[in-house]
Amino acid sequence: MVRADAKRSERAILEAAERVLYEDGGASMEQIAEAAGLTRITVHRRFASRQALIEALSISAKEQLLSAIEEARPQSAPALVALYRVTENVLRVKTSWRFTLRHNTAHSEASAAIWAAIDGHTVSLLARARGEGLLAATANLQWARQVYYSLLTEALEWPGEDGAVANPEPDVLATLVIDTLLYGAGPR
Template sequence: MAVPGGPGGRALRSDAERTVRRILEAAERVLRDDPTATMERIAEAAGVARTTIHRRFTSREALIDAMTLWAAQQFDAAVRAGRPDTLPPLVALYQVTANVLRVKSGWGFAMSRPGSADPEVERIHARVLAECDRLFLRARDAGDIRADVDLVWARRVYYALIHEATRSIPADGDTDALASRVVDTLLRGIGSAT
């Protein structure tokens, strides 16, 4: 009764890669709403045996590290795709936001882990952070952000808004609408114009 990916089956390289993917995605889904979830639960969600996970990842930590790295790469790509260094600041801000929301909706757990052991992950996050700061600087120079605003605080608020927005994506899923909501809130707040 074996199915592809079931017991046996010559695991082609592409098959194996697909299994790894399935494990990573299942881990994300499971750990998102219970960070202490067991390997057993992850395996169950991935539709594989627990031992299969251990064959692919030497330890639980290694699994999470792999997720973190993968998510960081996606994150990086999403930001770059928004052309934060070349497009007009506000346009880039919108594009970057929409892209990041898309990625983060699927990899929220892996992206929200502070301080990874893998230096590569650290490097990526630092680079993204720098890109974000440059974008904000350009936005301020263009007069889109008030000159008296602390840019570090601004970035933290931006990250926080994205994080908050991500929590409602499973519901409606319209990342574009969410992106404009985030950008609008970031720039104008919720108060009446002076």
């Protein structure tokens, strides 16, 4: 029972930290504790420093990204369908982790290993897309991966008519990302 309580507390801290830090990147551990409904001592017991908390956020967000990719079962569908599924799932996760996934922190070994797995899945899917003729046979997969990642990031910041972030549904953004990746701004 203590273990379950500790997990709930950790999850509450991470969720509160993401919300609070998204609003104020300089928020204190005390502000995060308050948002989590816990004492500062409880937060410090679990995360000795702000950097430890940021690293835990990074690992949690990347684990969810990796799960989102795997849940899309990209190997079980044609590359175009898989690209849409993966993109929609990733955008759903990225929407929940706007602070953490934009925050540049040094990667721990654990975080770097998760990111390497994400990169591996992405390059593998792009290789399938190239093999199925969706990308040019000469397309550089590392460059295509970077462009894809940039499109994902930009989609979440896409301005609406009034200049505010539009925030359409992930399926709408996925279509925008994949269409731009495959066709650019040119005619189809």
